[in-house]
Amino acid sequence: MGSSQSLGVPSGTGPFKVGCTDVMADHTRQGSFFRLYYPTEAEQLKPVSWIPQYQYFVGLADYLDKSKMWFPPLLSLAFGHYSVPVGWNASFRAVEKYPVIIFSHGLGAFRTVYSSICLEMASQGFLVAAVEHRDESAACTYYFKPQMEEHSADAHSDLEEVWLPVRKLNAGEEEFPLRNNQLSQRVEECGRVLNILSEINSGTSIKNTLESLHLSDLKGCIDLQKVAVMGHSFGGSTSILALAKDKRFRCAVALDTWMLPLAEDIYSEVIGPIFCINSDKFQTKESLAKQERLKSKNNDLKIITIADSVHQSQTDFTLLTGDLLSRAFETRGRIDPLKGLEITNRAAMAFLQRHLDLQKDFDKWNALVEGNDTHLVSEPRHS
Template structure:
């Protein structure tokens, strides 16, 4: 009895340290004995359970000889080195389930043998990196078993489209445009541009989520500083894109520009980009220096956000300049796309161009729709709108995804809606806040699970659900207007998401 209690306490302790809760329904049905055919290659195309952050598979070996296989799912804790697992094992002599926790190099749990009530403790020494794992089992004793394989887990939701994803960055200088945020008239406007694109299957390592300078901004200087995030916590976000992966050969794809929010950075919208790319879009995300929270150039220069002056009159002039700079960046990228000397350029379908953005970038997206005939449709994630768009409405099909209550308190948005003559759509998710339309709520779920999200500006809606909603509406909208797919897919989404209030005209 005392031994059982100690075992239970050990498992509970590991669970607390891992920052994970055993998810309901996190049990798999074991395969028939002897059907172990798993090879070393993670099946990332299957559907994940709602509770899981990723999956794993591998082989069981004894004295160097493969005797079976394992497969299952992972729920991460505060980092990718701690969390919960649930899976099945299968050998020629039996099969069953395995579940438990991992914390650094320690793995603790239990093995259940199918067809009986026997459960035995599981204890192992774990070695892992971003994509591979190896466990030397200490218990059950005397078996000398080794389990090794691959895993694919992330704080960010797994895209469910048919395409793998690549990403690459570019540094662009607009020699024809003076940098208005500096005092030197010789300074030209510079931007960073990140592409995400459908990629040929690649086994290379996935791209990093962000660089240390950007994480330092997120932790200490962002509009909602997240100082409680552990150092290096961003490394567990693990985007699903492979850096500089070769593009899908022989195909072209519609191009979507993306513009981040005021005092934001492109990286915190990764989950709102990768899903669209997995369904056959190229996304070009513009980083707007001085308007962005921080911009890191390839030569190591770090450009910090330049905030608005406190004086109301000066602040108004500042925001006009900032908006002109952002929309000018978008114009510049549109001008550059046809002549870019990169392999990816052959994949651009520049007859099908759209744009979307968050907050300030959502307003810039609407402005691009009105000022540039190359842009066919646009969308805003809780956008704020200015100038011509407010006065005349959108001249192109436009989708607004809103925070709860935004429409009711924003007279400019109401005027834009009323004056738009083209197709316009509005979706409001109950419990969504302005910053819900970023990855940050997803990170908080892991790194600060005890802090109420609504108390720090991220709304009451579950972050993965909000990202799923935003991606579903954005994808269906651009599919309709850039790929000429049936509009019914967009109009019927309300049946799948009852928490969304949807309107159009």
């Protein structure tokens, strides 16, 4: 694969076309909110905006400590025209049972920032639920509350949006207690999304506050024996803790994990297989030592590092920023962005085949799991 010629979220390379919908089960802050990617047989696909609402640009400005007056319009100008090549609310391909990936986003991100990974996995035959966390780690997110006035006549006449901003560290505040607390909520939210998928699979009617495809179409097609948890950065530590706390998750794929939020006592509790796919720049010697400690009870720990990649190389931003923006926000390393994501996806799929007992051909990428590739280095170079 050569250099990325044009900016954009690429189509999946797997055998399936991909449908996509948003699910908000229970409109309150305590409810679940996630984007679901799934195989579709629809011929005509209807792409969806990469950034779902302008408010997310405001949230990103807030997270980046930029002016909420002038920065959101700039972000909108830079990213507002991008779409994700999926079939929005396209019909579900109800032909077989699909393994499941619950995906957890990083700090300051939200449910759509990893569309390229989620879309690729769905094109290869996974159901992928990208959680939008409500622990105040998302750049922003929203839920609904009942309206006081009764003059509105649209579909959500009795509900109004409430936006939840990112929670900043206060001056002098210790970071660990806040993040560890958020981590617990994140794990709970991942488990709750899995509960909802279980209910959908059994035919229980789920009330979705948002318009979507008929979730009842998924009945009997979700393979709840083959469930993995995956995430980037804060989502990486979320996936590790979720694996320790919820036995329904059979393995975890942790992308450039932020290790800080994990408490000391957790290292001895993790017994499932973990795959850490690191960038070349983010991990410190201390965080790598913590990753190695996950091996204490766990012979199925794999750690690889993608050469010349940066922390944002596993997000869509690496594909959507040109030279100027990528320099300003360090969204690109020296590796071609498409190549970096291809390695991440292929390595993850080979690992998932191994630990979810998939009848696929992903084992052709086993060498990546073992760290054997010219684009992999033995450890991050912190350069």
